[in-house]
Amino acid sequence: MHEESFYFNFIKPSPIREVFNRISKDDSIINLTLGEPDFGTPKHIVDAAIEAQQIRTLKETLTQHRSHELSTFVEEFSHFVKSVLFNHFLVEEEALFPVLHNKVKSLTIENLVSDHKRIINVFNEYLKYVDDFNRSFQLLKNLIDYLDIHAKKEEELFSSVTLSDEELKKIENRVKLIPL
Secondary structure, X not given: OOHHHHHHOOOOOOHHHHHHHHHOOXXXXXXXXXXXXXXXXXXXXXXXXXXXXXXXXXXXXXXXXXXXXXXXXXXXXXHHHHHHHHHHHHHHXXXXXXXXXXXXXXXXXXHHHHHHHHHHHHHHHHHHOOOOHHHHHXXXXXXXXXXXXXXXXXXXXXXXXXXXXXXXXXXXXXXXXXXX
């Protein structure tokens, strides 16, 4: 007998190896060692990880800004919301929705108008708490989430509606009457 095999007979397998050998025989247990399991990560987990990383990156970016840069961001963002987004809401409410009211459920339009009000309220609250980083950051995230949900609702609604030339002309005429 070789001297090496003599010593190996006295060495017991590690407890980890014993556990691994036992569980490898059970098909109901998923092996999570390197390279396993051999299926993709579920989409909702990937999405949550991406969102968490985006939030972390945004927070790091904002905390690195000097107060001047942050105030510039707030001014530019506020200008965009007030001049573009709020005008978009006004055009929808004053020109588009009155023409659409016969084509879609009134509840759908009421829901979109309610979204407009919620977005405006969250934006105004954001402006009140702009100096409180944690609060304003959460409000900004909420605002972005609400805008995303609202845009999806609009896409769904508008993709299902066909407007006649006459209806399009009515909308166009109504838009001309709105002081933007």
